[in-house]
Amino acid sequence: MSRPTKLTPERGDARTRLLEVARDILRTKGFAATTVDALCDAAGVTKGAFFHHFKSKDDLGVAVADFWTETTSTFFEGAPYHTPGDPLERVLAYIAFRRAIITDNIPDFTCLVGTLAQEVHSTAPEIRDAAGASIFGHAETLEADIAAAILARGIEPDGWTPASLARHFQTVIQGGFILAKAGNDPDLAREALDHLDRYVRCLFGVHAVAQSGVSQ
Amino acid sequence: MSRPTKLTPERGDARTRLLEVARDILRTKGFAATTVDALCDAAGVTKGAFFHHFKSKDDLGVAVADFWTETTSTFFEGAPYHTPGDPLERVLAYIAFRRAIITDNIPDFTCLVGTLAQEVHSTAPEIRDAAGASIFGHAETLEADIAAAILARGIEPDGWTPASLARHFQTVIQGGFILAKAGNDPDLAREALDHLDRYVRCLFGVHAVAQSGVSQ
DNA sequence: GACAAAATACCAACTGGTTGGTATTGATAT
DNA sequence: ATATCAATACCAACCAGTTGGTATTTTGTC
Numbered sequence: 326m327s328r329p330t331k332l333t334p335e336r337g338d339a340r341t342r343l344l345e346v347a348r349d350i351l352r353t354k355g356f357a358a359t360t361v362d363a364l365c366d367a368a369g370v371t372k373g374a375f376f377h378h379f380k381s382k383d384d385l386g387v388a389v390a391d392f393w394t395e396t397t398s399t400f401f402e403g404a405p406y407h408t409p410g411d412p413l414e415r416v417l418a419y420i421a422f423r424r425a426i427i428t429d430n431i432p433d434f435t436c437l438v439g440t441l442a443q444e445v446h447s448t449a450p451e452i453r454d455a456a457g458a459s460i461f462g463h464a465e466t467l468e469a470d471i472a473a474a475i476l477a478r479g480i481e482p483d484g485w486t487p488a489s490l491a492r493h494f495q496t497v498i499q500g501g502f503i504l505a506k507a508g509n510d511p512d513l514a515r516e517a518l519d520h521l522d523r524y525v526r527c528l529f530g531v532h533a534v535a536q537s538g539v540s541q
Numbered sequence: 542m543s544r545p546t547k548l549t550p551e552r553g554d555a556r557t558r559l560l561e562v563a564r565d566i567l568r569t570k571g572f573a574a575t576t577v578d579a580l581c582d583a584a585g586v587t588k589g590a591f592f593h594h595f596k597s598k599d600d601l602g603v604a605v606a607d608f609w610t611e612t613t614s615t616f617f618e619g620a621p622y623h624t625p626g627d628p629l630e631r632v633l634a635y636i637a638f639r640r641a642i643i644t645d646n647i648p649d650f651t652c653l654v655g656t657l658a659q660e661v662h663s664t665a666p667e668i669r670d671a672a673g674a675s676i677f678g679h680a681e682t683l684e685a686d687i688a689a690a691i692l693a694r695g696i697e698p699d700g701w702t703p704a705s706l707a708r709h710f711q712t713v714i715q716g717g718f719i720l721a722k723a724g725n726d727p728d729l730a731r732e733a734l735d736h737l738d739r740y741v742r743c744l745f746g747v748h749a750v751a752q753s754g755v756s757q
Numbered sequence: 758g759a760c761a762a763a764a765t766a767c768c769a770a771c772t773g774g775t776t777g778g779t780a781t782t783g784a785t786a787t
Numbered sequence: 788a789t790a791t792c793a794a795t796a797c798c799a800a801c802c803a804g805t806t807g808g809t810a811t812t813t814t815g816t817c
Contacts, residue, residue, distance in 0.1 A: 339793070355660045357573035361777060372778080374793045382777065432663060442723035443659050444571045447648060450725075457723035484739065492720060492729065493736040500716025504708060507658035507673035509666075513708065520701065520709040520740070527743035555767070577803060587768050592804065594766085 340378040342368040347389045348396075353432040356386055356444050356452070383449050386441065390455035393437045394462060401466065412473035413529055417522060419467060423498060424518040427511050434511070435502045436460075460495055467491040478529050490528070497521040556594040558584040563605045564612075569648040572602055572660050572668070599665050602657065606671035609653045610678060617682065628689035629745055633738060635683060639714060640734040643727050650727070651718045652676075676711055683707040694745050706744070713737040 346367040350359050361382055365375050379385040406418035427434045438456035445452045471487035501517030526532065562583040566575050577598055581591050595601040622634035643650045654672035661668045687703035701709075717733030742748065 353663050355571070355573060355664070357571060358660075358664060360775080362775085371794050373781095373795075376778065377792060439719050439723070440659060443656060443719055444574075446722035446725070447569050448571070448574060453723065453725065457725070460720070460723050484735065489732055489736070493733060496713060496716035496720050496729075496733045496736070498716070499719040500712035500714070503655050503659055503715040503719070504676070504712050506662035507655070507669065507676050509662070509669065509673070513712075516705055517709060517712045520705070520712070523700065524736070524740045524743065527740065576801080578801085588804080589768050589770095589806090589808095590766075593768095598803065 339368065339370045339374040343370065343375060343378065343385070344389050344392045347385060348393060348437055349432075351386075351389065352435060352437045352440060356441060356449075361385075383452060386445065386449060386452035387455045390438050390441055390452060390459055394455075394459040397459070397463065398466075401463070412470045412477050413525075413531070415470045416467070416474050416525060419470075420494070420518055420522045420525065424515055424522075427514050429511060431505055431509070431511060434514070435506065436499065439499045439502060460499075461492070464488075464491040464495045467494060474529065478531075480529055482528070485528075490525075494521065555584065555586040555590045559586065559591060559594065559601070560605050560608045563601060564609060564653055565648075567605065568651060568653045568656060572657060572665075599668060602661065602665060602668035603671045606654050606657055606668060606675055610671075610675040613675070613679065614682075617679070628686045628693050629741075629747070631686045632683070632690050632741060635686075636710070636734055636738045636741065640731055640738075643730050643734075645727060647721055647725070647727060650730070651722065652715060655715045655718060676715075677708070680704075680707040680711045683710060690745065694747075696745055698744070701744075706741075710737065 343364060347359075347364055350364060350367060361372060361375055364385075365372055375385075379388060404422055406415055406422040409415050409418055438459040442453050442456035442460070445456075447453075465488075468487040468491045471490055475482060475487065497517050497520070498514075501514035504517065505511050505514040507513075559580055563575075563580055566580065566583060577588060577591055580601075581588050591601075595604060620638055622631055622638040625631045625634055654675040658669050658672035658676070661672075663669075681704075684703040684707050687706055691698060691703065713733050713736070714730075717730035720733065721727050721730040723729075
């Protein structure tokens with residue numbers, strides 16, 4: 326109930342709690358369908374606290390997109406797909422990792438900023454831009470490994486670049502989330518990543534090892 | 542103003558006008574952010590007329606998804622990508638056609654049912670299912686050409702099927718729309734289709750002809 | 758084919774609850 | 788002390804949906 330005092334520091338401050346519940350609720354219900362009151366109730370704070378930390382609901386939208394950028398950056402930096410010595414293996418390990426973190430509950434693995442960008446692209450440009458920066462910033466973290474893989478494998482990309490392929494990874498991931506939601510079936514997101522894996526192997530001229538696909 | 546009398550039949554009846562404006566406004570602003578009053582104003586009808594034709598706002602959501610299914614089915618049936626005699630050429634022509642209908646204004650070419658499914662997937666299952674039926678129904682229209690292309694080219698798909706590849710087309714299209722919205726740049730949707738074209742040629746072992754890509 | 762009855766299509770005004778946002782007051786840390 | 792942070796109480800605008808009614812079209816009957 327109370328404030329971020331030294332008596333209850335484990336709860337975190339009101340701002341952080343609001344960002345955490347916003348991340349979870351917005352991912353499920355979307356931005357417009359989520360009320361400020363609902364966020365305050367879930368975070369255990371009052372509206373006074375909300376509008377102390379955020380000057381408007383849109384301002385929270387920008388803040389939660391930035392919050393997503395920070396937390397996912399940390400998450401992916403610590404993920405195991407960076408360990409292989411061979412750059413193409415790292416690229417393929419990224420795809421496998423994205424596939425592995427898909428769970429049964431759709432809101433648990435889908436992307437907040439993809440949802441936000443889709444919903445507010447023409448009504449709240451500031452939120453859209455914060456969401457876009459998150460997506461494209463994450464895509465950029467893949468470019469170095471792709472570029473290194475091109476060199477290591479000695480291939481000559483015809484009509485594509487590390488940057489465009491990195492963006493295409495996000496395209497397939499986001500599109501997979503849409504189909505998973507539309508079909509209410511997480512396997513559709515896994516299937517998308519299986520095709521992406523096949524595409525990358527195709528581009529680099531390597532064959533797939535035994536894989537547990539869900540394609541039918 | 543008036544009603545669907547024989548005096549002013551050209552306006553269409555109130556229900557059709559509401560579905561048309563809903564299609565356009567929902568694609569831009571999303572479902573929750575669009576009010577019934579806004580739809581009525583745009584259609585030139587009153588709220589009484591709205592709730593005469595639709596028992597609730599959600600009911601309109603289902604109806605507009607079905608309306609989208611009908612109009613896009615007609616549109617794609619009449620599209621020129623069916624004309625090539627070779628099935629793989631028809632498949633590639635579909636991708637080229639999807640690329641060609643991308644315009645400068647994002648809401649003009651993005652997908653209503655993809656947007657709807659993403660936004661209401663866990664709050665309005667009936668709308669989500671109507672949107673899902675639209676997406677997966679459209680995907681199914683591609684399966685026959687893909688299957689025929691497999692036979693005609695004598696390839697042996699390893700880990701994929703006509704159905705899964707048809708779904709992947711929709712994945713890439715929907716993902717391209719998300720990136721186009723997030724980056725506020727239609728070229729990102731074109732770039733996604735360029736990668737899809739390359740993937741299909743890779744699967745069928747054919748080389749790309751000179752292409753006007755936007756990848757950088 | 759005339760005419761009443763029923764069904765359909767539509768409208769203007771209204772309602773009760775909800776919305777994002779504010780004003781004021783009180784608590785805590787330094 | 789005083790700046791920061793948060794609780795309470797509140798508001799005007801807006802929301803989906805309802806009411807009670809009128810105009811038009813269709814249907815049934817003779």
